[in-house]
Amino acid sequence: MARNDTPAPERVAAFNTGLSAESRAAVFLIAKGYRIMARRFRSGVGEIDIIAKRRNTVIFVEVKARAKLDDAAWSVTPQQRARIIAAAEAWLARHPEHGSCDFRFDAFLVAPGRLPP
Numbered sequence: 001m002a003r004n005d006t007p008a009p010e011r012v013a014a015f016n017t018g019l020s021a022e023s024r025a026a027v028f029l030i031a032k033g034y035r036i037m038a039r040r041f042r043s044g045v046g047e048i049d050i051i052a053k054r055r056n057t058v059i060f061v062e063v064k065a066r067a068k069l070d071d072a073a074w075s076v077t078p079q080q081r082a083r084i085i086a087a088a089e090a091w092l093a094r095h096p097e098h099g100s101c102d103f104r105f106d107a108f109l110v111a112p113g114r115l116p117p
Helices: 009-031 069-074 078-094
Strands: 035-043 046-054 057-065 102-110
Touching (some): 009 035
Parallel strands (some): 057 102
Antiparallel strands (some): 035 046
């Protein structure tokens, strides 16, 4: 019997929703004056959806899209926060020229019918 490598439709839909949310977050950040430095940065210890910079501040952004904002907020677990921090450290090790910047970790929460603040 052949193995089916086709992802389930709900996984494909979730992936596409996530990509759309990340794109909206990037556009929002650009409109706020940020320069996108990386999208979907992956290291052996974790992933960061967006890394952006404005003036002397680098932000590491986790994007969450859910049906409700509360669900999006609760989906950033302590384990995920630890992986994001580890990935940020990996990114900084590869980009030491940003070592003197201020750093911030943000969550960009997306829900249908809700605009970002």
